[in-house]
Amino acid sequence: MTLLIVTAVAAEAEALSRGLPPGADVTVAPVGVGPAAAAAGTARLLALAGDRYRAVVSAGIGGGIGLLPGATALATRCVAADLGADSPQGFLSLDELGFGSATAEVDAALLAALRAALPDAVAGEVLTVSTVTGTAEGTAELLRRHPAAVAEAMEGHGVACAAQGAGLPFAELRTISNVVGPRDRAAWRIGDAFAALTAAGTALAALTL
Numbered sequence: 001m002t003l004l005i006v007t008a009v010a011a012e013a014e015a016l017s018r019g020l021p022p023g024a025d026v027t028v029a030p031v032g033v034g035p036a037a038a039a040a041g042t043a044r045l046l047a048l049a050g051d052r053y054r055a056v057v058s059a060g061i062g063g064g065i066g067l068l069p070g071a072t073a074l075a076t077r078c079v080a081a082d083l084g085a086d087s088p089q090g091f092l093s094l095d096e097l098g099f100g101s102a103t104a105e106v107d108a109a110l111l112a113a114l115r116a117a118l119p120d121a122v123a124g125e126v127l128t129v130s131t132v133t134g135t136a137e138g139t140a141e142l143l144r145r146h147p148a149a150v151a152e153a154m155e156g157h158g159v160a161c162a163a164q165g166a167g168l169p170f171a172e173l174r175t176i177s178n179v180v181g182p183r184d185r186a187a188w189r190i191g192d193a194f195a196a197l198t199a200a201g202t203a204l205a206a207l208t209l
């Protein structure tokens, strides 16, 4: 059975695929930017595939929280950080509103296999946001609400919902292209993040699940 790796954009899928050895039992597919596109795209792939896939990994570049460009983060859980309600008293999460949980757990066995395959990767919470954090105030608020976060990206929670809806193990991997903080596009190190994605592709292809 095949491992499904979903990325947001084609360039991420290509970087990851460069690390795959010939004949790797892995499908890499771009499904779109943001949690809604990622959930819909992943759910569509899973529905079309019958029982072909054994696990789903959301992978791509991301913003580092305490991690520098080129580093690799593995999610211990995915938190939909902006899913909730604003209020004069501050942000209220889905949990606080009583509508369920904004946290998607990752599969413990899949995470353990990823940690063994990528020993330099840092494990921690990965946040899913619909808007890239880009101010000092926004960053401070995010860190206050999520002190255990190591990275921010835009798809993980959506992919998790699709994978878990299909009853498949889920994990998220992010290679760091930029530091979360006041927006400075010129400081993004896409090449470093893509090189780490290529190395992650090699490690993912060797997983035995």
Ligand SMILES: O=C(O)c1cccc(C(=O)CC[C@H]2O[C@@H](n3cnc4c(=O)[nH]cnc43)[C@H](O)[C@@H]2O)c1
Residues within 6 Å of the ligand: 008, 009, 011, 012, 032, 033, 034, 060, 061, 062, 063, 064, 129, 131, 132, 133, 152, 153, 154, 155, 177, 178, 179, 180, 190
């Ligand atoms: O500009 C480029 O050359 C380029 C090449 C490939 C991909 C991109 C993207 O911007 C991909 C969007 C993707 O990146 C994730 N991401 C990266 N950094 C952050 C961040 O600080 N906060 C949230 N998301 C981030 C995200 O998952 C997007 O889907 C550009």
